[in-house]
Amino acid sequence: MKPVVVLSGAGLSAESGLGTFRDVDGLWTQYDLSEVATPEGFARDPALVLEFYNARRANMAAAAPNAAHRALAQLSAEPDVTLVTQNVDDLLERAGATGVIHMHGELSRALCHACGARWDAPDVMAADDACAACGAQATRPDVVWFGEIPYRMERIEALLSEAALFVSIGTSGTVYPAAGFVHLAREAGARTLELNLEASGSTFDESRIGPATELVPAWVAEMRSE
Template identity: 45%
Template sequence: MKQNIVVFTGAGVSAESGLKTFRDMGGLWHEYRLQDVASPQAFERDPATVLRFYNERRKAVLAARPNAAHEAIARLEDKYSVVVITQNIDDLHERAGSTHVIHVHGEILKARSSADQSRIYTLKGPLIEIGDLCELGSQLRPDVVWFGEGVLHLEQAAQHFSNADKVLAIGTSLTVFPAAGLVDYAPPTAERVFVSPELQEVPRYYRFLQGTAVETVPPLVARWLSH
């Protein structure tokens, strides 16, 4: 029976594919005011600006390519039962070959109804424009979690963590809750590894590997696959 691995990824993994992070110095929040682009109130007040912001992010995602860390994570499926739980809204894990990805903060390549959040649509291109409506006649918006909105699939993600034999957390600041709290659901018997380029507070019982995802994850995956 295959062991269960949970891989928990944050913006640091996508940053190595050239996608700007929201929170790092020089990240997107320094170019845009948070309240102007990432809340339901902002969308109600100025939907055109919000849609334009996410259209630019979507173009960047479509132009980006999976990096060596994404590809190494996908290779874990050769030996293990793997669930990738990501805070990232891009599709780079899927494009690298991971087959079970849970997006707790939504997916930028999808749109959803602003009236009924269960109505979700895969976009055929990079743009959502004013006047793009769902069947209910309501404006489409990005299928991403904004501030003040509930994180997606949280109970399902917590269950995967609690059943894990190994947990690999990469490129996350662990400052965005409630998703950051998921690392604490790993059982005491699990091997737990935390990868970050900077020294920061490491979750309890996690082994810290300092380095970028591209530097650190492929060798770790190679060791796990060889055991």
């Protein structure tokens, strides 16, 4: 199999019950994102930020991988396939996927805002939790907030420069830098495919529209039969 880079977004996990920014009545709408998803918000009220992410972590724990996660997990066993996700949940890993690049971090990990130490997050984080490395009461979720640089961008861009196929699954294609991945892949000569509930408006060679739990298993079956 030639090198394949798969980017997934919130639409991959939506059918597992994990909400997206656009959900009308979801968890996201109960909070001002400038207060709970920015470094400035954390500095103002760390307890509020941790309350929000504790709720997200509980939602994640209650969710289960769906057919799309399981199909991508099977595909990830191929040596030339790399899964990159904007999602901070662990559903791909729980489905059996390996080597997933979490460009926006992971809810299941904690980060010290003071010294940069990382560790497995407890189910509930509190503002007075002390960092085991430096002792500072500055522990936060190891996720990328608005205004911060996504993780492992150099690695992702290198993979895109070598890809023969770039596939975008369940993402709006409007948030950079991920929105630019299709252009990087096309410039490198890769074929590009979008699997989404609705067309993102980006320039893909092919778009397939429908639920991830239907589109992704069918596409993976095609790939594995080639």
